[in-house]
Amino acid sequence: QSLDEIVEAAKKEGMLTTIALPHDWCGWEGILAGFKAKYPEITINELNPDAGSADEIEAIRANKGNTGPQAPDVIDVGLAFGPSSTSEGLLLPYKVSTFDGIEVKDADGHWYGGYYGVLAFEVNTDIVKDVPQDWSDLLKPEYANSVALAGDPRAANQAILSVYAAGLSAAGGNASKASEAGLDFFKQLNEKGNFVPVIGKASSLAQGTTPIIVRWDYNALADRDTLDGNPPVEVVVPKSGVLAGVYAQAISAYAPHPNAAKLWLEYIYSDEGQLGFLKGYCHPARFNQLVSEGKVPQDVLDKLPPAEAYTRAVFPTLEEQDANKNAVTGGWDSVVGANVQ
Amino acid sequence: MQEPFLSIQHVRKSFGATTVVQDFNLDVEAGEFVSFLGPSGCGKTTVLRMVAGFEEPSGGRILIGGKDVTGLKPNQRNIGMVFQAYALFPNLTVAQNIGFGLKVAGVAKAEIDSRVAEMLDIIKLPAGEFGARYPYQLSGGQQQRIALARALAPRPKVLLLDEPLSALDAKVRVSLREEIRSIQKKLGITTIFVTHDQEEALSISDRIVVMYGGMAEQVGTAFEIYNRPATRFVAGFVGTLNVLEGKLGNAGKVQVGNGEIVLREEPAGVKSGDAVSLALRPEAIALGRRPGDDAVLGGEIADVQFLGSVIRVRVRAGDSTVSLDTFNNPATPPPQIGDHVEISFSSGDVMLLN
Amino acid sequence: MQEPFLSIQHVRKSFGATTVVQDFNLDVEAGEFVSFLGPSGCGKTTVLRMVAGFEEPSGGRILIGGKDVTGLKPNQRNIGMVFQAYALFPNLTVAQNIGFGLKVAGVAKAEIDSRVAEMLDIIKLPAGEFGARYPYQLSGGQQQRIALARALAPRPKVLLLDEPLSALDAKVRVSLREEIRSIQKKLGITTIFVTHDQEEALSISDRIVVMYGGMAEQVGTAFEIYNRPATRFVAGFVGTLNVLEGKLGNAGKVQVGNGEIVLREEPAGVKSGDAVSLALRPEAIALGRRPGDDAVLGGEIADVQFLGSVIRVRVRAGDSTVSLDTFNNPATPPPQIGDHVEISFSSGDVMLLN
């Protein structure tokens, strides 16, 4: 199947159903707009942009028999969800034409990493004068009722990895103990009354509900831009436990519009699509390739988070991620038990 | 008697196991005004609703102008109906209400307008002032007149009225009943009027059907019904009746309390020594000895009610208390309770109840 | 006249800028039954509610048993009240309703029970059957009797009734008014009874207050009010009145249509040649020439209404139509419309309106 044939077939399908693509996330807004501009014949049906990775997988499962507009064609999930759903047979293998330039990937093309960033603290400095610099700082009494995750640790990749990152820091970098230490860290955070069991977001940051949010640096930076100094936001990459998170793209095995899905991936991994991620403060899969080919404009490069943080970043293996996912989703309720009282 | 215009033949109606109308027969002549009079629940409304087509008879048939309408739907019968609670359409003006039946029938606008004006004229409400009003802007009496006009506007063959006046207060009731009667006469429309108010029925009907327990007890003019009741029920239901209990002696003599009444005719079916009930209307009894009266009883005034033109006096005579009516007379104040009096009547006015 | 038991003195009531009761004065003797009669909106209810304490008078005072109660709250006045719409407490049984006033007064249970039984006895409802029922299980007439019992149970000094019968139908209304009157007499309780039904007021009151526009037009017995109305309003409002328009000649002669009536007394304040209105009650007029009558007019029967004991005949005489009442007589059918007749009356019965 040539790219032209795919384009043709995709136009015939006329629709692409995406899921969990927040517009403020990693430049998705621009990428969606770019795709629409390039293929106006294809309407994009965006499902729940606020979903977590687990939600995306469930959306595939739930729509096995359903070819309606509820069934996603493509997903964007935390790396850990890639292998597990591959083995569950939920993904359709496909290799984009730029496949070779992608570093993290499934050999058969069931999924491949699209972009990454590191976990950071997003801080409202109107409320928090003394900005925390490392995970252990978060336990200080001055941050009572202040710290939130950016997702539900039982369902969202980002929150699951946040637990891992905290654990990595607490365990002094020992990956095998990270999950357990992470759960323990949040247990303490909760017991001290510092943890706010609410999904942190720009509004809760601004309104003071969650003055400190643990989230991807690119999200935090985008927030800082939208809030535009009201309130002032500081984004801090912790001293230890710097965790890099990769999100992977994949096609649903039950995609109602498989060709549009292929075309979508082609677009994302094209130069244009990859540069779109960069504009959203995150590092695309083909970052190194693009840089070496000199395709990244300097002003975009300048805006990226300081490269220094990325040198300390830890990329957990797939196995580590998978184990961590199971430990956190399974243990959160019983170990941390954070809840609204 | 000419061919009846409306004929109700052997009509019956049961709701489930209970029969509420049984073998009801009535012929109404064209232009006649017939009232159904009877106590609550006797079936008046049910008969009327069968004529209108709202209820289907369980048996029998109904003819209008010689045509069997028993199976027709209400909207095919060309009957006008006036309801107790007016049932004006609240969303329509007076003029639209009156014109409703014509509009539904597809009559042209100009024709409707002129007929509405004519109807408003008949019920004596100036079209200019009232045509554009809504029902809530009218008094009860005015609403009922509009309801009448609405029913009459499509020139129905028969007009049915189900207690149209009972929601109105006394003064309005009297004037509106006279108005209805005069409009009915003017248009010559065959009319059935349901009421449980005997004065109403007596005062405006050509004939009255007195109903009881789903049956017609008597059919006749007001004068006949009142003065020659066919059954004990009719006698008691229509008007006030004094009942004197007595014992029949011989030669038509009846012992009542300490007095004696001699009947004009010897009663049939009872023999000397039997207990008999004598009935007498209050207006047939006079206070004191009236010249020409042949029966006199002594008694004591038990109660005096000043009712306006009439004063109703109750006299205790022996075991019975009789009511009698006398006209108010400004010159002589009414008798006082406790006064000893004589009362008299003519034995010809006495009815024997059995 | 003995010391009045209830005394309403110079009482006024304004709602905002409108005065609805002005300088109202009334003395009621202990045990007396006084009715307030008047058209809708004349202030009857307002006066009653001031006596009850629901409204505060804008001026004047109210004394009961010689004690000024003007400033007291309703629950301190020891007054019984019966409302038009019964106002029974729907959540309480008949017995609990009747016992309510006793219970809030802290009367012992046994005492309450016996008083409730006694009240049920007075209103002739068997305690066994009715005591445990809820108001919705009673007919309107029964509800109103319970309301009366409830008002009387705490042995109030004064009983107020605001159109207690107007929601009931004609037959029940008549029997219940007699029952109320007889209970009132038995208990000897001072009573004010509000009604706009003149027959009701006339038939049961010791005295009647005819009200109009917030004022008492006349206070007197039924006989006085009916036969000697103090004002034109009273004359017209109470009973039916024939008004003959005529021109005063000399020596008290009045030209009416083609006849002439000679007044007993020469009227004051009008002079020969003035237009005058003569008023005459229907029962004062006889069909034909009645012996002793000194005024005779000729006319034609315009309408005959059979009302039961009375037949109301309308006769067109000249420009006027007069109504006259005759008693039904089984032996002689009523006159027919169109008959030419003479009518007569006594000039002593004629009232001159001014």
Add this chain to the structure above:
Amino acid sequence: MSQSIAAPAAETVRPRMSFAWLGVAPFLLFALLFLVLPTMQIIVGSFRNAAGDFTLDNIVNLFQPSIMAAYWISIRISVASALLGCLVGFLMAWAMVLGGLPGWLRSPLLTFSGVASNFAGIPLAFAFLATFGRLGLVTLILRDWFGINIYAMGFNILSFGGLTLTYLFFQIPLTILIMTPALDGMRREWREAASILGASPFQYWRMVALPILWPSLLGTFALLFANAFGAVATAYALTGSSLSIVPILLFAQIRGDVLQDPHLGYALAFGMIVITGIANFIYIWLRARSERWMK
């Protein structure tokens, strides 16, 4: 429509087949398809496992502590907000109908209640965050003007109390809407009759007014309870889906895969129906007891 053309000439009373029920058939069909069947589907599903066989495991699984805790907090919030909603709403409705407030207030208040009782949960959550949140207007006014730091005193909009406070925004208006007709039905004559029979206002309320209003109050409570129990959006928007109350668990279950078991989701839903059902059953039972005097 059941009119037959043939005249009933025959004298037999022949009970004719009535087709009047056909008039409600479309409605019943609609309710069946889009209300009853979907619900039945859930109920049945909660007694099945993934293979479609009958099982009680799903129900048993509801009794795990975290789910029990979710039910328990849901019930507590619902009861608290229903009780307070009834109380405050009743007082406001009373003030409006019988309390002598100027008549023109009635119409705006009822209009407002109509809006507020059905107002979307999401903006409501935003509004309460803006009011009682950590930097909420009221929080700041209390702190800066009156020196009262409610957060230091333990208040939190994301707590049981805060959620209840937020729910009241639709519970109170709902009470006003339901109680107003009931209070309108309180006839002035009852109060007057009680008063002239010597009762104090307190006695009138205890012996007459409250017993009469009791069924309406009970009904309102049951409705408010169910209303709060099923509310998702407000809590979801307030806490961003991490709050463990039943509707949010269920929401997550449908949308995501938190519990890894759709049949447990069915059971969760079934549990909700059972609880609101019980609440309504209690209501119907109490109402029947307190309504002997009603037709």
Add this chain to the structure above:
Amino acid sequence: MKINRFWSWLFFGVGALYFVLPLVSTAEFSLKMRRSAYTLDAYWTVLADPRFQQTFTYSVLMALATIAFGVLLVVPTAYWVRLKLPRWRPVLEFITLLPLIIPPIVIVFGYIRLYNTSSWLPLTGSAMGTNLLLMFGYVILSLPYMYRAIDTGLRAIDVATLTEAAQSLGAGWVTILARVILPNVAVAVLSGAFITFAIVIGEFVMAALLNRPSFGPYMQLLGANRAYEPAALAVIAFAITWGCMALIQFVSKFAPKAPGVQH
């Protein structure tokens, strides 16, 4: 009386404060997008967002469809029950109460299982079908209010007698429904309609779970990603719902009154 009035004002005042403060706070917050001054920036951002326009339009159309379908379903049913099947009233009351007892989330959960593309009625198979399903869901959600409003409206008029009056004047069923019944319950229909409008405009759960682009999920989404715009959106949502309700008041002033109904 005087004491009464004091308490009345107190209850009313406290209540009013409780209701007004969140509105004021939200409005105040929505103006704070710029640190230096109150501005309407948040509003401009929202109004300029094409998704606001799309989702809002979608929800308005959805609300209108829901109202139309609801009225057509409920008016004849409620009328018929009052007229011919009074014994069915408790049944209807029960059914129309169910949506208040069964949480919407449960109902939509059932929809997804019952009407997916592999079922006998694959409503979720197409966008149009899903729209229809969502609209049906909204009809169910609004049923308690719609039915009660209309039933109350019908109670205020004497349905049986008006029907008979119209029949005796020659009218058939359609004429009766269209010219006599509907106009006389117009105010009730309208109040039911506006409550429906309020429900549909902000509804979140059903739309989110059926994945339709409606206003509720949009508000939620914006709330998840922005700080000041959600407040602006809340104010806009309040204002729109309020505007609708004010409209009922206004329109009902001109509606015909039933005789004997005074104000």
